[in-house]
Amino acid sequence: MKSLPIQGRTLALVVVLFPLLALFIYVALRSGPLAPVPVTVARVKTEAITPALFGIGTVEAQYTYKIGPTSAGRLKRLDVEVGDLVRAGQVLGEMDPIDLDDRIRAQDAAGKRAEAQLSEAKARQAYAQIQARRYEQLLTARSTSEEIVATKKHELEVAVAGLQAAAEELVRVHSEGKALLAQRSNLKIVAPSDGLVTLRHVDPGTTVVAGQAVVELVDPANLWINVRFDQIHAGGLTVNLPAQIVLRSQAGEVRGGRVLRVEPYADAVTEETLAKVEFNQLPEPLPPVGELAEITVALPPLPPAPVIANAAIRRVDGKLGVWHVMNGDLRFTPVALGLADLDGSVQVREGLKVGDQYVVYSAKALTADIRIDVVDRIPGVTP
Amino acid sequence: MHAWGKFVFTGVGLGLLIGVTLSMAGIYRGMVDDAKALLDNSGADLWVVQQDTLGPYAESSSIYDDTWRSLRGMPGVASAANVTYLTMQVRQGERDVRTMVTGVTPGAAGTSGWPPYLVAGRQITRGHYEAVADIASGFKLGDTLQIRRNYYTVVGLTRRMVSSSGDPMVFIPLKDAQEAQFLKDNDAIHQQRRRTAENPAFNRPQVPGLLDAVIASQSINPYVNAVLVQIESGHNSEVVAESIRRWKRLTVYTRNQMEEILVGKLIATSARQIAMFLVILSIVSSAIVAFIIYTLTLGKIREIAVLKLIGTKNRTIIALIMQQSVALGLIGFVVGKITATLLMAPIFPKYVLLEPLDSVIGFGAVVVICILSSIIAIRAALKVDPAEAIGG
Secondary structure: OOHHHHHHHHHHHHHHHHHHHHHHHHHHHHOHHHOOEEEEEEEOEEEOOOOEEEEEEEEEEOOEEEEOOOOOEEEEEEOOOOOOEEOOOOEEEEEOOOOHHHHHHHHHHHHHHHHHHHHHHHHHHHHHHHHHHHHHHHHHOOOOOHHHHHHHHHHHHHHHHHHHHHHHHHHHHHHHHHHHHHHHHHOEEEOOOOEEEEEEOOOOOOEEOOOOOOEEEEOOOOEEEEEEEEHHHOOOOOOOOEEEEEEOOOOOOOEEEEEEEEOOOOEOOOOEEEEEEEEOOOOOOOOOOOOEEEEEEEOOOOOOEEEEEHHHOEEEOOEEEEEEEEOOEEEEEEOEEEEEOOOOEEEEEEOOOOOOEEEEEEOOOOOOOOOEEEOOOOOOOOO | OOOHHHHHHHHHHHHHHHHHHHHHHHHHHHHHHHHHHHHHHOOOOEEEEOOOOOHHHHOOOOEEOOHHHHHHOOOOEEEEEEEEEEEEEEEEOOEEEEEEEEEEOOOOOOOOOOOOOOOEEOOOOOOOOEEEEEHHHOOOOOOEEEEOOEEEEEEEEEOOOEOOOOOEEEEEEHHHHHHHHHOOOHHHHHHHHHHHHHOOOOOOOOOOOHHHHHHHHHOOOOEEOEEEEEEOOOOOHHHHHHHHHHHHOOEEEEHHHHHHHHHHHHOHHHHHHHHHHHHHHHHHHHHHHHHHHHHHHHHOHHHHHHHHHOOOOHHHHHHHHHHHHHHHHHHHHHHHHHHHHHHHHHHOOOOOOOOHHHHHHHHHHHHHHHHHHHHHHHHHHHOOOHHHHOOO
16 A cells, blocks of 8 residues: 555656646647648639629710800800700700890891892982983984983993892891891700700809800710720620629619620720620619619630639749649649639639649648648638 | 645646746737738738838838839839728628728739738639638628728638738728728718819819819829839849839838838837836746745755755755756646647737747746746755754
């Protein structure tokens, strides 16, 4: 029994110290920089991906008419409000004519005076003609001198010229009258086509300058979306590709559309390609002009090719590639990539074959001599 | 070995103290690692920032977003990418999280500024309204984040993508980040428009489109915080940096200079605080060891007197006491290392990096402290009069 106390104490020591030591060694090896790095792997598979382009845009009207006077003046009346539908040729308002009406009246009076002058000239010409004939007859009867006959002929010629002048004067005055009437009708604000009044910039009584818009019209049947795509992600954008449109105010609803036009001018400052996308069917009620929309343009699907996840692509020493797992060892393989779709799949043109295993996710940056631990999910990530 | 209960108990207590010490060292290393991770994860060899500023992390910097074009053509430059950084609150559902929102230039994985590796999901593929978040932010795949006016879907998750102060990073497309950086709330925009309209220089009736053009120019943000440059292999980074400084008149930092700025300037104050804590904790630990060894020795005065009486050498007595002290230190160290790794590191809100070298140095320090602390007890033991063994 004497050996028991020593054995008991030693036993207690062993029971306490050995697990402690074991725990210590475990802690030293499994955590911190000496531990293996958890990674997830996948195999290269053959898939036909459907690339797509994503851009944002604003709803715009195809045609916007900014209607205003062609010279400075005061707005006399404006008969339409925002939201009114107007027809082509409808008079929307009028500028203040100031003295134009008086000038038209003056011109009318001048026209009448010109007519009177024409009558006077006709009468003079008729009389001169009669006188000339009479004196010619008298000349043949030798009752008058040749000088008088010449004078009468001269007076006839003058009267004929006077008649022509008076006739042309009448034409001139009438034309000026028409010009003033045209000016007068130019002061009316007229809708150039059917449309919807969207803006009413000034109210009656305001002075406006030449070229300033008084009302703006748009054609509500022709709304399109002006879309901007990042130039890097705009490859393959052509006319007639199908598009999916999501308006900002209707985030859950996807509408169909198509690419109407790719603008010949890109935006060099923001590095974006511009395009116009139209709705297959205009939404009811019409979205306000200027509303934001998200557009996804589907490109034609590509033939099946080896595909990897874009989360696997790393850059090491200036080269793009993936970490290839061969027999549990890591090797960095540079790859040449092809097209990608919007869900994260990228085609591999060179570097990997179908069935090769590669690292998708890793808990740390990888180097060639790191030990890896293949897991289903990186610890710390909840599904 | 009586009073071994007291012995082990003290060892555990000492162990917790040592655990705290190791954690403090780990916190410092974690802060330095945060700074290094930020620099490594940006994938850049050079940082080009506004002239005379200390770079995008230590100080705010703004350069035009087309500066990258003139840098891209310089000799030795393999790629140049815009990047923006903004530390702000990001809302998700009912809570908001302080994050560093990083705007990454459009491109593909491998571009500078993009997260170099993911732990879930995928990289950003759309030009707007997608985000990759760090798991330290608590966001999950599919979450909807609100940054200013827009909503972003989390499509990928990363790990150890943090700012130098430990805020998790959220990567969003550059154009959205530029908008987030400058765009004010709608009331402020309304006020700005009103002020512009009331300024007669901008609102001239003879020039109908002037006001709209001025308001449009106020509503854009052509700035980014830095351009991340990667250098072609075979070129010296300092040479390329110097040519950019000289000809583009921008400030350029190489990797080493950025590390110096982040570690030397940003973390300097925290480093001093932690160093002070380490010194205090070491003093406290040595005081505890000294005290307990002294107490235990005093409790054994009779036995030591007996040993002296029977002719044991002083050296043996000293060795005994020192062994006891070192054993205490060993138990303390083992308990401390376990506590630091399994308990403190995971629950501490900042990243704690426990390096093996630190543990080895810590072990050496513990042994030295224990040896030194046992000196008081040794002196007391040596002064014992052997006569006490038989006397009173």
